[in-house]
Amino acid sequence: MKYLPRNRLLVLVALAAAGCARSSGTAVWIDQEEVASLRKSLGGEAAGKTEVVAAAEPTGFATIKGTFKLVGTAPARVPLSITKDMNICMPGGTPVLGEQLVVAPGGGIKDVLIFCNSKFPAGDPKWEHPDYAAAKAEKVLFDQKSCVFLTHVVAARTGQTVLLKNSDPVGHNANIVAKGKALSSNFNIGGNSASDYLVTGESAEPFDVSCSVHPWMAAKMITRDNPCFDVTKADGSFEIKNVPAGVPLDFKIWQEACNFISVATINGKVIKLPKGKLTFKDKDVLKPNEQRILEVTVDVSVFTK
Amino acid sequence: MSVCRNWRHCLAALLAAAFAGLAGCGSPDAKFVEYRTYARLSEKAAGYENGFTHLQRQDVNNVLAALYGTPDAPSLPALANVDVTKLLDISKLKLAAGSVGSDGKGRPRGLYREHCAHCHGITGDGNGPTASFLNPYPRDYRAGLFKFKSTPIGYRPLHEDLKKIVIDGIPGTAMPSFRLLPDQEIEALVEYVKYLAIRGETERQFYNGLKDDISESDFLSHADPAVAAKELADGNDGKAPAQKAIDEKVAETDKQRLEAIKGYTETVFQKWLEAAEFMTQDTVKVTNRNDAMRVLREELVAAGSNEKKLTDEMVLAESQQRGRKLFYGPIGNCFTCHGPTALGDGQLGDYDGWTVELIGKTPKKEDIKDYIKHGMPEPRNIRPRNLRHGVYRGGMRPLDLYWRVRNGIEGTPMPGNDKLKPQEIWHLVNYVQSLPYEQISNPYEAVPENRRERN
Numbered sequence: 160m161k162y163l164p165r166n167r168l169l170v171l172v173a174l175a176a177a178g179c180a181r182s183s184g185t186a187v188w189i190d191q192e193e194v195a196s197l198r199k200s201l202g203g204e205a206a207g208k209t210e211v212v213a214a215a216e217p218t219g220f221a222t223i224k225g226t227f228k229l230v231g232t233a234p235a236r237v238p239l240s241i242t243k244d245m246n247i248c249m250p251g252g253t254p255v256l257g258e259q260l261v262v263a264p265g266g267g268i269k270d271v272l273i274f275c276n277s278k279f280p281a282g283d284p285k286w287e288h289p290d291y292a293a294a295k296a297e298k299v300l301f302d303q304k305s306c307v308f309l310t311h312v313v314a315a316r317t318g319q320t321v322l323l324k325n326s327d328p329v330g331h332n333a334n335i336v337a338k339g340k341a342l343s344s345n346f347n348i349g350g351n352s353a354s355d356y357l358v359t360g361e362s363a364e365p366f367d368v369s370c371s372v373h374p375w376m377a378a379k380m381i382t383r384d385n386p387c388f389d390v391t392k393a394d395g396s397f398e399i400k401n402v403p404a405g406v407p408l409d410f411k412i413w414q415e416a417c418n419f420i421s422v423a424t425i426n427g428k429v430i431k432l433p434k435g436k437l438t439f440k441d442k443d444v445l446k447p448n449e450q451r452i453l454e455v456t457v458d459v460s461v462f463t464k
Numbered sequence: 465m466s467v468c469r470n471w472r473h474c475l476a477a478l479l480a481a482a483f484a485g486l487a488g489c490g491s492p493d494a495k496f497v498e499y500r501t502y503a504r505l506s507e508k509a510a511g512y513e514n515g516f517t518h519l520q521r522q523d524v525n526n527v528l529a530a531l532y533g534t535p536d537a538p539s540l541p542a543l544a545n546v547d548v549t550k551l552l553d554i555s556k557l558k559l560a561a562g563s564v565g566s567d568g569k570g571r572p573r574g575l576y577r578e579h580c581a582h583c584h585g586i587t588g589d590g591n592g593p594t595a596s597f598l599n600p601y602p603r604d605y606r607a608g609l610f611k612f613k614s615t616p617i618g619y620r621p622l623h624e625d626l627k628k629i630v631i632d633g634i635p636g637t638a639m640p641s642f643r644l645l646p647d648q649e650i651e652a653l654v655e656y657v658k659y660l661a662i663r664g665e666t667e668r669q670f671y672n673g674l675k676d677d678i679s680e681s682d683f684l685s686h687a688d689p690a691v692a693a694k695e696l697a698d699g700n701d702g703k704a705p706a707q708k709a710i711d712e713k714v715a716e717t718d719k720q721r722l723e724a725i726k727g728y729t730e731t732v733f734q735k736w737l738e739a740a741e742f743m744t745q746d747t748v749k750v751t752n753r754n755d756a757m758r759v760l761r762e763e764l765v766a767a768g769s770n771e772k773k774l775t776d777e778m779v780l781a782e783s784q785q786r787g788r789k790l791f792y793g794p795i796g797n798c799f800t801c802h803g804p805t806a807l808g809d810g811q812l813g814d815y816d817g818w819t820v821e822l823i824g825k826t827p828k829k830e831d832i833k834d835y836i837k838h839g840m841p842e843p844r845n846i847r848p849r850n851l852r853h854g855v856y857r858g859g860m861r862p863l864d865l866y867w868r869v870r871n872g873i874e875g876t877p878m879p880g881n882d883k884l885k886p887q888e889i890w891h892l893v894n895y896v897q898s899l900p901y902e903q904i905s906n907p908y909e910a911v912p913e914n915r916r917e918r919n
Contacts, residue, residue: 202541332797338672340731345877347880371801371877372811421511
């Protein structure tokens with residue numbers, strides 16, 4: 160249902176007229192007919208839960224692995240301003256650098272997050288390899304030492320527990336400001352102790368974890384329902400095992416400095432990634448037991464623009 | 465499809481809009497306003513240079529109106545997977561909504577606009593006409609975040625939590641007590657606060673959806689037959705599709721979009737229902753203070769205190785002592801923020817959660833300017849409470865303080881303490897309650913290293 164430009168004019172005039180007292184916001188203009196029709200379709204549907212699942216069934220499992228490398232010179236990492244507990248947070252007076260974009264001498268990009276964005280039917284062994292079901296009971300370690308979150312980008316799946324650890328003698332806390340169906344939390348973690356964070360739902364994108372007492376401490380967390388994700392190591396490498404094969408899948412690729420990566424060269428081919436999305440479909444669908452190698456290079460302009 | 469189909473309609477609508485605008489100068493305007501700050505945040509994250517299009521914004525407004533109605537005529541959506549009526553009662557909402565007055569049967573109407581809107585705004589955006597003069601600012605309900613509640617950070621408040629705030633007010637802030645209103649009216653107002661919160665949270669979900677979840681960013685509007693036709697043609701070597709195929713594709717796309725809209729909306733309701741469920745768990749049950757003190761008494765006797773000479777005052781003093789140790793030690797860690805003398809001066813550069821969400825912890829000037837332009841109030845630092853005053857915003861009962869220390873204060877830097885035993889939380893509460901009476905002749909005396917000499 161498209162709108163006539165006249166309608167827009169009307170909105171402008173209405174705004175001008177309504178804006179007399181204060182600029183507290185844009186009063187809402189509503190298209191009554193559209194609302195009535197929407198209401199009818201929203202109320203009329205009493206359908207049960209429809210899981211959005213890819214139609215096909217997996218035929219096995221494959222591995223996706225590779226590296227992310229930077230083309231160009233990485234911007235210098237900025238020293239953080241350490242203002243508290245200096246003896247613990249800045250041992251020996253050595254500057255502590257920000258971790259937004261950390262690039263290894265060989266060009267490897269640390270902390271690139273790659274995760275499968277397709278919905279898996281819950282608990283279906285055709286989709287979720289038994290290894291993952293077993294690994295779900297293991298806690299994901301998230302430690303803090305010298306006032307640094309040792310895992311800068313932490314990923315965990317629904318049902319898993321993240322162990323929020325504090326290896327410093329001073330108190331910290333992990334202030335998790337969640338998005339989507341993930342749960343916010345902010346518990347004090349006393350010196351040399353730990354707290355648990357149970358992942359109860361997923362988020363479509365990473366969210367902030369910080370410490371309320373040491374404002375420079377910053378990390379990112381993502382929680383996902385399905386287990387297929389990884390975060391690149393210092394050398395830029397990643398590996399996701401037991402990815403469902405034989406079905407089309409969407410992945411998303413994210414890095415803190417640029418949010419979702421919009422364009423990359425994958426195995427020599429320039430590929431546009433709308434909102435970070437990399438799709439394996441048709442002839443690109445993974446084959447059972449395949450090792451899909453992704454050699455990815457990203458131009459520095461993607462991060463600095 | 466538009467109201468403005470010919471010039472007569474246009475003119476009538478223009479005049480109506482102009483009058484609505486004029487009327488809005490005296491009393492708050494009776495229209496919901498867009499959640500511009502959050503939309504801006506989403507636009508920026510999505511990398512849309514020019515922001516969401518007018519059509520996208522119009523779609524959000526239309527869908528919200530379809531789900532929740534207007535300030536004069538609220539409504540609730542029918543959702544397949546959640547029982548909306550478990551959370552909100554439309555008959556109560558109608559008492560609170562609308563303009564001030566009464567219905568045919570003499571029942572009041574427009575309670576929210578009468579009592580709350582000048583601070584909290586028609587939309588519950590915390591931006592009513594008096595808001596900018598207040599510190600702290602009135603609550604913006606739309607993020608679904610509330611400070612003073614029995615549930616931990618991350619969970620929505622219970623109905624009773626909000627009701628307590630409306631009855632008692634928030635001492636030390638502009639939020640008044642509405643104790644004198646009849647229970648039925650307070651109930652209606654609490655329902656209305658939840659309604660505005662849920663509406664705002666749904667709006668956030670839609671902007672999130674526009675930003676990233678759904679590949680076609682126009683998921684809130686009807687499918688466009690022209691787009692459907694092109695997609696079908698593209699998939700079939702450019703051959704023009706039959707009308708039937710187009711209709712089917714449009715219907716299918718519309719169905720998917722409706723599912724998406726419902727999915728987002730259900731997520732919001734589920735969060736509220738989840739809180740009530742969570743609070744029925746054993747692990748969150750509070751041990752009462754008397755029990756905690758009895759256990760401490762037994763401990764002291766077991767450690768050799770003379771049972772007959774051990775008065776309740778002595779047990780309390782021991783509890784306060786233990787609380788004090790936690791307060792100034794690395795386990796409780798309270799002094800980092802509340803300061804070495806608990807005057808609330810330990811950490812002064814923070815902002816609250818509503819602000820940090822938009823501009824971050826160390827905001828840049830241009831971001832502040834940008835978000836103010838879109839309706840964010842002038843950012844102000846949040847102060848840890850001065851605990852020497854003995855004024856507690858979330859309530860004076862020991863139980864209120866227990867919840868603050870156990871659960872933290874949502875939307876503020878104040879963390880909770882899930883690793884402390886209930887008894888230890890009570891020690892902290894006892895110490896906090898003694899602080900207004902503890903002497904500070906020399907502020908430095910209370911610095912952790914000196915604490916033994918003091919007593």
